[in-house]
Amino acid sequence: MENTHYTATAKLLHWLMAALLFGLLALGFYMHDLPLSPEKLQLYSWHKWAGVSAFLLLAVRLLWRLTHRPPALPLSMPKLMQFAAHAGHLMLYVLMIAIPLSGWLMSSAKGFQTVYFGMLPIPDLLDKNKELGDLLQTVHMSLNLLFVAVLAGHIGAALKHHFIDKDDILTRMAPRHSKEN
């Protein structure tokens, strides 16, 4: 039998991730334009720590996702739309891996090691290299702009399902949708 519900764990991970990623995006775009100050350096450290947290959370989420099949898409959805939905989700996962990786590599190349919560040094994968650091900064930025676009599609699609198609795509991810699991 096809399952029709997300597990409570999957929902929790989804919304934790959503909150964390919105915070990271907002902080990233905000701190980038600040003039250099102690606060800016502080914000950069916090952004890095939150980024490492998101990456760890993603690992947990992937593990859950691979061992717990999500509910199927409604049969009413055209094949092309189903394909687009799967492609969109795949894209989100790829970006959720690529973005923290690019940030980590950028920090290494720029010579500013990431030390998780100021305690746990994350090894530098690259040697200090200004040109490479600048290139990776552009990569990190571009991936994030792409992420914002895909997220807009993700949210737009969820709202379309809810208000136009009037199916349960949005509500089945809502915290209190089901008492099961």
Add this chain to the structure above:
Amino acid sequence: MKRIALALASTLAFAALIPAAHAVEFTQVQADKSAVNFIYKQMGVAVDGKFKKFSSTLSFDPAKPTAAKASFDVELASVDTGASEGDQEVAGKPWFNTKVFPSAKFVSGSVKALGGNKYEVAGQLTIKGKTQDVVVPATFTQQGNAGVFDGSFTIRRADFSIGEGSWAKFDIVANDVQIRFHITAASK
């Protein structure tokens, strides 16, 4: 008569010694094989940088280390923090204020031989109009006809008012800054 003989004898003895000692005096600093770097902690994370331009004069004779002399003149605007906004920031007023104080100077005083290839150079370091006594440990190794000097010492940036105003606290940028040098000087 006795006095003249003694003077003559000592002159001869010196004449015999001095050329031999001077034959290996290292004086020609090779800028392309020398470096001045610094390491500091930013929120507990070690970050390094360097100064791209500095000039130095040096004379070091391994046979007479205590007579050695060294002076450095580091062009502070040539700082490389690894980020261009960092370079601009530290050249500015709260940090080096390079418009008013373009260079950092070190002038050696006494030199102690610690045995082996280790030495200790006492001297005065002047940055941003403030002078502090510093003791710089250094090692010397001969490589072909060049002498290589390596060493590091730690200064406190607050002693020189480096990083004022909002940077004066040490929670983000630590007070201790380690200066590392690698100087190659050829013999005459």
